[in-house]
Amino acid sequence: MTEFGTETSTSTDTDAASATALWTGDTGVIGEQTRRALLELIKGPYLSGVKAPALWSALLADEVAIRSRLHELFLELVLDRVGEFAFVRNVSTTEFKVPITVRTAALTFLDTAMLLVLRQMLLAGEGDGRVIVGQEDVFEQLRVYRTVDRDESDFNKRLNSTWLKMKNTLRVIHQAGAEDRAEISPVLRLIVDAEQIAAISGEYWRIAEGGGAVLADSASNPHVGGFGDADVDGADDATDDSIEERTS
Numbered sequence: 001m002t003e004f005g006t007e008t009s010t011s012t013d014t015d016a017a018s019a020t021a022l023w024t025g026d027t028g029v030i031g032e033q034t035r036r037a038l039l040e041l042i043k044g045p046y047l048s049g050v051k052a053p054a055l056w057s058a059l060l061a062d063e064v065a066i067r068s069r070l071h072e073l074f075l076e077l078v079l080d081r082v083g084e085f086a087f088v089r090n091v092s093t094t095e096f097k098v099p100i101t102v103r104t105a106a107l108t109f110l111d112t113a114m115l116l117v118l119r120q121m122l123l124a125g126e127g128d129g130r131v132i133v134g135q136e137d138v139f140e141q142l143r144v145y146r147t148v149d150r151d152e153s154d155f156n157k158r159l160n161s162t163w164l165k166m167k168n169t170l171r172v173i174h175q176a177g178a179e180d181r182a183e184i185s186p187v188l189r190l191i192v193d194a195e196q197i198a199a200i201s202g203e204y205w206r207i208a209e210g211g212g213a214v215l216a217d218s219a220s221n222p223h224v225g226g227f228g229d230a231d232v233d234g235a236d237d238a239t240d241d242s243i244e245e246r247t248s
Contacts, residue, residue, distance in 0.1 A: 030065050033058035041088050046187050049084030074101050083186040110162045117141045122184045135180040
């Protein structure tokens with residue numbers, strides 16, 4: 001409400017805010033843990049109930065309020081209660097042009113190929129519970145993409161770099177015991193959806209078999225949605241590992 005050129009709040013707003021105020025002048029109307037859960041979702045890449053049980057509980061308890069706050073930012077909540085993870089993505093609608101709130105992570109050729117391998121391993125093994133894989137097992141499946149003009153040592157460095165991106169930036173794998181063992185997060189099942197898989201899998205197989213197809217459109221060179229973090233080292237990798245360069 002505006003009165004004599006000065007914005008004021010209604011008594012209802014004030015009462016709700018004062019009940020949840022965390023500091024002097026705080027007008028927020030949700031509790032501290034709920035705010036932290038909301039912040040974690042916006043920061044990305046996702047909120048894990050296993051890693052952050054208190055925030056997960058706050059999310060479930062105040063799901064309606066969090067969804068409302070996210071809608072105000074043109075974001076929607078994706079929540080998997082069984083897998084205990086949640087992330088946000090930009091609202092998708094044809095009713096009007098939606099601003100892009102969450103940045104997506106631009107993936108290199110090798111990033112995408114490793115995501116495909118990890119997702120395949122996850123789907124194959126998740127019926128047995130946690131899916132833990134060996135780094136070398138993953139790398140071995142990707143060596144079909146090494147070109148004759150790239151020596152093995154250099155290619156291994158790029159594999160290691162991509163592995164670290166999966167662990168530290170995208171957080172779709174987590175160390176499980178030894179340094180070279182990792183658990184695949186079930187969030188990968190939803191972050192890279194079936195539509196994206198269908199768009200790129202066939203082309204990747206052709207490349208692996210020496211078809212030399214050039215993948216230039218966005219569907220074939222996807223961005224992973226739902227990640228709040230930027231692709232920190234993607235720009236450099238994209239220069240060296242882009243699909244176009246790899247297949248030209």
